[in-house]
Amino acid sequence: MAAHRLTLSVPAAPTAVTSARHQAMAAIAGWKAELDDEVVHTAELVISELVTNAVRHAGTGHVSMTVRLIATVLRIEVCDSSPVLPQLGLPDECSENGRGLFLVAALADQYGAEPTSTGKRCWAEIALPTSPDQKSAVALPLQRS
Structure with missing residues (x-):
């Protein structure tokens, strides 16, 4: 499979999430890589969550995103200006945010x-199925703090 790449920069504003997601989905469709629907929908949600987190925590400036399709992996990278690394956790049931990561x-x-x-x-990174029967399993050992 040929390598494909999209790189873009968006302002650190809430409207950037929709713009980044739409541009990425248009690029992916234009690659004509015949990705299955599950991969495309997963990528769309992952892009939305990563860009939303970057916009929320970047402050001012821009957020950059790169989407690459290389061999059997779709890789999404989002960069922002905050040096604080995200922490994976499970929020309270009443929390209105904190579920993106x-x-x-x-x-x-x-x-x-x-x-x-x-x-x-x-x-x-989202692995592309190597056969039509390949299914992914998720095991997440998370506890509420």
Whole structure:
């Protein structure tokens, strides 16, 4: 499979989430890589969650996103200017937010965050099915704090 890449920068504003998601989905569709619906829908949700977190925590400036399709992996990277790395946890039942990284962890095959010279990079990888019968299983040993 050929390598494909989209890189974009959006303002750290709530409207950026919709813009980033739409641009990424248009690019992915344009790659004509014949990704199955589950991968595309998973990517759409992961992009929304990572960009939302970046916008929420970046302060001012821009958020950058790169989506790459290489071999059998779709990788999504979102960078912002905050040096604070996210912490995975399960929020209270009454919390109105705090579930984004939990969703990313549940949907992606791998995910992580790392410091950069200008803030941080949060990333997630979605493995492409190698056969039509391949199913993914998720095991999440999380407890409420």
